[in-house]
Amino acid sequence: MSDKIPIGISACLLGENVRFDGGHKRFGFAVDQLAPYVRFEPICPEMAIGLPTPRPALRLVKAGEGTAMRYSNDASVDVTDAMQRWSAERVASLGHLCGYIVCAKSPSCGMERVRVYSPTGKDARKSGVGLYTAELMKRYPWLPVEEDGRLHDPMLRENFVERVFALYELNALW
Template sequence: MNGKIPIGVSACLLGEQVRFDGGHKRFDFLCDDLAPYVDLQPICPEMAIGLPSPRPALRLIQQGNDISLVTSRDNTIDYTDKMQAFSAAKAPQLSQLSGFIVCAKSPSCGMERVSVYSPKGDSAQKLGVGLFTAQLMKTLPWLPVEENGRLNDPLLRENFIIRIFALRELNQLYASGLSKGALLAYHSRYKLLLLAHSQPEYRKIGPFVAAIDQMPIEAFFYAYRLQLMQLLAKPATRQNHTNVLQHIQGYFRRYLTATQRQALAELIDRYRLGTQPLLAPITLLKHYLAEYPDAYLSQQRYFDPYPEALRLRYGV
């Protein structure tokens, strides 16, 4: 997985002074921790449709069955058509990205729980999605999209990072030339990671991959990409991780002493109970993998789905 990962981002999260008040919402994790691994491509939809900074604040309002983007002080100043036109034109141009981080609560960029007001400006309900982000997710349904607020949650943060690295590897495979062998090898590398995210979806995607010969390779790629990213969007659970760890433990049973087997089983159980982070049993299993190599386990992305320097498994 060479090269930086192309990631779209709401420009204000990079510290760019593009917000309605002339300020920004710099996101430290993005700018400080993740930046070495990603190629950040900033977009401010509101500036892109010609609005200045500072500018009147915008809001979403409910008008019948439609959602409109207007200024907060005057509903007659309406930017809905401009934003929808920009979003519809821009979103298809972003298909090469491996993820997008948007600004929470924004009427253009928010991913969820954006306030939607009545035409009179009252009765706000947090049920909306920013117009640009709504179009982005509709046009590119496989693309990992998260917002800065949600990425403060360790589980959601790790889940997003797993997805962007997985999609980057899949996109690189596509760019290098599709083949049945390459796609099957990719899926094989991700089996244990997929199992940690959703056992029901893992059981569904397996037969689909096994039937790879039943459709043209490019059509298979697009369908597989969507299924894979929808599966990975389901955050891994402690119970699923425990099942995967116990499965991996079985590979080393014949090599370990009774004392070592007991210590490993107890460490996995302490992770299950929440008294140890995932990193603890993973580290011990990687130690045993180095000592007792196994071709199948050695290729599994489960052990290293992203750079260890991001330190994401300390909190999960």
């Protein structure tokens, strides 16, 4: 096995200036410690569906039985369909990945406890999953996925790395 381990990652965590405010969320563990051993495949779903940087912040909003994605400053701008369609297409090509590190709290990339606002925008519950990551986890339930925030915990970090290596070794057998 000579190739480096392929791991998907939210592009902002690698220090790319793709966030809504034009900044990034460089994640030292990934950039400084994991990078020598893995091949990161950075993706920013919001830029991938054609949104600019900077841009208005997006939020998840309860819509019927489901969740919609809208601009937080203008609920008439709804990118739910665009994000879900692109996500389904994109994740279909990611079967080779051995792990994924996503940016916490993001309505696109968050893995858990993402704020979901009521239709009036007055209340929010930390009950959502980012639309892109929801598609990723639905398609590959065995894929080790973790958030930057959770990987500050040494136990969760070790567990994630072990699962990534196990999947890498399993994939190499095929």
